[in-house]
Amino acid sequence: MLAIGLIVTASFFIYEATSSRKTRSLAKELTTGAVASFFLGFGSLFLLLASGVYV
Known part of the structure; x- marks a missing residue:
């Protein structure tokens, strides 16, 4: 999910x-x-939950 988010963010910056x-x-x-x-x-x-940081 983080990778998808970073790709979409990059496409947003490229579009702008x-x-x-x-x-x-x-x-x-x-x-x-x-x-x-x-x-x-x-x-x-x-990612935080998987690493043991319960939020």
């Missing part, structure tokens, strides 16, 4: 850096950010 200001889509930015946040959040939670 390569698209011009007029061609950006707010829906695409929000969707990509939400997916990245979901996977990074649950990935880090499960």
Whole structure:
């Protein structure tokens, strides 16, 4: 899950850096950010649980 989150985050940054200001889509930015946040959040939670840190 962390790997997927990092890949989606990287694609978000690439999208932001390569698209011009007029061609950006707010829906695409929000969707990509939400997916990245979901996977990074649950990935880090499960990593902490697997390593014995109970949160």
